[in-house]
Amino acid sequence: MAKKSPLSPEARSIINARVSRRAVLAGIGGVGAAGALAACGSSGDGAASGELVRWGNWPLYLDFDEAGKTYPTIDKFTESTGIEVKYFEDYNDNDEFFGKVQAQLKLNEDIGYDLVCPTDWMAARWIRLGYAQKFDAANIPNKTNILDTLASPSYDPSRESTLTWQGIMGGFGWNTAKNPKGIRTLDDLFAPANKGKIVVLSELRDTIGIILLAQGADPATVTEDQYMNAVDFMAKKISDGWIRGVKGNEYAEDLTSGDATAVIGWSGDMFILASENEGKFDFAIPESGGTISGDNMMIPSTATPEAKASAEKLINWYYDPAIAAEVAAYVNYVTPVKGAQAEMEKIDPDLAKSEYIFPSEATMKNLSVFRSLTPTEETAWTEAFQKAAGN
Amino acid sequence: MGKIRTPYLLLLPGFGFLFVFFILPILNLAQTSTQTAVGGGDTGQYEQTFRFQNYIDAFVENKEQFGRSFVYALIATLLALAISYPLAYAIAFKSGKYKNFFLVLVVAPFFTSFLLRTVAWKQILGEEGFVVPTLRNIGIISDSTTLTSTAFAVVMGMTYNFLPFMTLPLFASIDRIDPRTLEASGDLYANGFTTFRKVTLPLSMPGVVAGTLLTFIPAAGDYVNAAILGSPNTKMIGNVIESRYFKIVDYPTAAALSFTLMAAILILVTIYIRKAGTEELV
Structure with a gap:
C-alpha cells in the first residue's frame, strides 16, 4: 500500500x-x-x-x-x-x-x-x-x-x-455521470468537463508513470529528461487550474463528495468506490498503459x-x-x-x-513497473515532483 | 540558603522538560540544517559540512510559500479578531449567568480533533455541502466555481481552528474591565463609540495582543488546513517542511526552513509587541 x-x-x-x-x-x-x-x-x-x-x-x-x-x-x-x-x-x-x-x-x-x-x-x-x-x-x-x-x-x-x-495498479478513475464515455487517455482525463476537478496521486511513480506512458516513454527505462518533461506537464496542468490536488488516498473522498470528477488513482480504492456506489464510479487502465507496483x-x-x-x-x-x-x-x-x-x-x-484483483492477461501486458532510482535520482526526482505539487 | 534554593528547585522539572524536549531537539535541528548529502551515500544520509548556504537556498526556493504563510496567517488573524471581539465582549458583559456556559461553547470544539474539525470544513464547503449550492442558487458563484481547494477555504479553516485562541484571551481582558469605567465615560458625555475607543479598547489591549499572537504564530506554521482544504497553488511553508522532511528526505533543507520560519516569526512578533507597547505581556 x-x-x-x-x-x-x-x-x-x-x-x-x-x-x-x-x-x-x-x-x-x-x-x-x-x-x-x-x-x-x-x-x-x-x-x-x-x-x-x-x-x-x-x-x-x-x-x-x-x-x-x-x-x-x-x-x-x-x-x-x-x-x-x-x-x-x-x-x-x-x-x-x-x-x-x-x-x-x-x-x-x-x-x-x-x-x-x-x-x-x-x-x-x-x-x-x-x-x-x-x-x-x-x-x-x-x-x-x-x-x-x-x-x-x-x-x-x-x-x-x-x-x-x-x-497495486495505477490508472484512471472517474465519475460516470460526468464522464459518460469513460476515460482511457490523458486527453479524456483533461476534458473540459473535468477542469479544476482532477486529482492525481501523490505517489510519483503512478502519476508520472501514467503521464510518461501517455507521452510514449516507458517508466521501466525512463531517463531524467523524459521524467522532468512529464513533471513539467503536470506542473502546467496544476498552474492552469486543471488539477485541484496531488493527494494520497483522500482522492477517494473527493470523488464521493463531488469535488473531484476524474482522478489518477489506485485499483484497490476504486474497487471499493465502485462496489459501494453502484455504477457511479469506474476505473480503467489507460490505453497507453497503467502502472503496477x-x-x-x-x-x-x-x-x-x-x-x-x-x-x-x-x-x-x-x-x-x-x-x-x-x-x-x-x-x-x-x-x-x-x-x-x-x-x-x-x-x-x-x-x-x-x-x-485478477487483471486479465491483456491488462497485465499493459502495466509497467517504474524502474528503481539511484539515491541521487530519488532525491532529485522526488524534489521536482514535490515542487510541481506546490511543496 | 534554603530559602534561595527553593524557587530554583521548583523550576527544575520545567527546565528539565524544556531541556530534553526543546533545547536538545533545537540543537539537533540546528546541526542538521548545515549538513549536505554524503557523496555516493543513500537517500537520507547527510554529513556535517557547515554549509550555511542551505539557508539562503531554502529561502529563495520557497519564498512564495513563505509569503503565502504570512499573508494567510495575517488575514486569518484579522478575521478571527473581528469575529472574536464582539463575541468576547458579549460574553463578558451581556451574558449574565450564562457566562460560563458560553465559555464552554467557545472551548467545546477543542474536545474534538483538530483534523476532524478541518475535514468537517471540507464537507461544509464541498460540492455536496449546503454552502456551495446555496451560493449558486442566489447567483453569487458560478456553476464551475468551487470553494474547496482554494485560498478562501484555507483561510476560513485557519480562522475557525484558531478562533478560541483569540476569544479566550480577549474575554479574559474584557472581563476584567470595571463596568464603572464605562459608566464614567458615559457620565463624561462620551458616546458609545468614543467609550469603546477611549476606554474599552485600550483596557482590552493585552487581550488583543495575546490573542493575535496566539492566533498568528500557530497559523503561520500551520500545514493541516492547506493540506486538507487547499490545492497545490495554496501550499504554505509548513507543507514544504513536511514534504522536505518526509517525502524528499531532505533533512537539512527542512531544518533550515524551520529555523527561517522561527526567525521570521520572532522578528515580526518583536516588532509587533514594540509597536503595541504592551511590555507587561512579555
Whole structure:
C-alpha cells in the first residue's frame, strides 16, 4: 500500500475514514478498530526464537475474522507448522517505518521484526544498503507462483530477497455521470468537463508513470529528461487550474463528495468506490498503459537464522494459491499469486471475475513497473515532483 | 540558603522538560540544517559540512510559500479578531449567568480533533455541502466555481481552528474591565463609540495582543488546513517542511526552513509587541 498523503501518518490514521468503508464493505464492520487494537501496545518486542515470526505489515492488509479477532490464515499456518506468528499492523508510511528501524539495522541489532513489507522503491533501498537477507529458495518452493509481470523488478531481478505481498495498479478513475464515455487517455482525463476537478496521486511513480506512458516513454527505462518533461506537464496542468490536488488516498473522498470528477488513482480504492456506489464510479487502465507496483515481503538482515527459516515458511504459505485467494477475498488489491483466481472460484465466483484483483492477461501486458532510482535520482526526482505539487 | 534554593528547585522539572524536549531537539535541528548529502551515500544520509548556504537556498526556493504563510496567517488573524471581539465582549458583559456556559461553547470544539474539525470544513464547503449550492442558487458563484481547494477555504479553516485562541484571551481582558469605567465615560458625555475607543479598547489591549499572537504564530506554521482544504497553488511553508522532511528526505533543507520560519516569526512578533507597547505581556 504505497499510500502517500500530505499529512503525517498520525494525522492520516485519525482521518482515514476509508478504513471503516472497507470494513463495512466486507461485511465485517469494526474490523479497523479491532485490528488497530490488536496491533496496539506492542511493537514487535520479545526474543526472536526460531518458532516465532514477528511480521510488520500495513493496516487492513490481511484477512481478519472479526468475531474471533483472529487472522484465519495465520492461525492455519501455526496449526500446520507449529510456528507462532506475531502480526503487527505497524506500517503507516514507508519513510516512517524505515526511520524507526534504521539505527538498529545499521548496528545490526534486532529491529523487532522478522518479516517486513516495504513498497518497491523502499525495498530497493533496503537491498542497496544490505539490510535484506537472501531467501533460501528451498524453503519457498511456491516462489514460482509469482505473476510474470512482478517476477523480475529491477531492484531484485530474480526475486532473491523480496516477494510481492499485494500488487497495486495505477490508472484512471472517474465519475460516470460526468464522464459518460469513460476515460482511457490523458486527453479524456483533461476534458473540459473535468477542469479544476482532477486529482492525481501523490505517489510519483503512478502519476508520472501514467503521464510518461501517455507521452510514449516507458517508466521501466525512463531517463531524467523524459521524467522532468512529464513533471513539467503536470506542473502546467496544476498552474492552469486543471488539477485541484496531488493527494494520497483522500482522492477517494473527493470523488464521493463531488469535488473531484476524474482522478489518477489506485485499483484497490476504486474497487471499493465502485462496489459501494453502484455504477457511479469506474476505473480503467489507460490505453497507453497503467502502472503496477507492490509491497514486498522481505526478511531484515537482523533476523536470526531460525527466525529467517520460519519467515520463509510463512512467505511460502502465502504463495500457496488457496491461501492467497483467502487473503484476496478480504484485501482488494492485485493478487500476485498465479492460480489464486482458480481458488477464488471456490470462495467467491464474482470476485474471481474481478479485473481489480485478477487483471486479465491483456491488462497485465499493459502495466509497467517504474524502474528503481539511484539515491541521487530519488532525491532529485522526488524534489521536482514535490515542487510541481506546490511543496 | 534554603530559602534561595527553593524557587530554583521548583523550576527544575520545567527546565528539565524544556531541556530534553526543546533545547536538545533545537540543537539537533540546528546541526542538521548545515549538513549536505554524503557523496555516493543513500537517500537520507547527510554529513556535517557547515554549509550555511542551505539557508539562503531554502529561502529563495520557497519564498512564495513563505509569503503565502504570512499573508494567510495575517488575514486569518484579522478575521478571527473581528469575529472574536464582539463575541468576547458579549460574553463578558451581556451574558449574565450564562457566562460560563458560553465559555464552554467557545472551548467545546477543542474536545474534538483538530483534523476532524478541518475535514468537517471540507464537507461544509464541498460540492455536496449546503454552502456551495446555496451560493449558486442566489447567483453569487458560478456553476464551475468551487470553494474547496482554494485560498478562501484555507483561510476560513485557519480562522475557525484558531478562533478560541483569540476569544479566550480577549474575554479574559474584557472581563476584567470595571463596568464603572464605562459608566464614567458615559457620565463624561462620551458616546458609545468614543467609550469603546477611549476606554474599552485600550483596557482590552493585552487581550488583543495575546490573542493575535496566539492566533498568528500557530497559523503561520500551520500545514493541516492547506493540506486538507487547499490545492497545490495554496501550499504554505509548513507543507514544504513536511514534504522536505518526509517525502524528499531532505533533512537539512527542512531544518533550515524551520529555523527561517522561527526567525521570521520572532522578528515580526518583536516588532509587533514594540509597536503595541504592551511590555507587561512579555
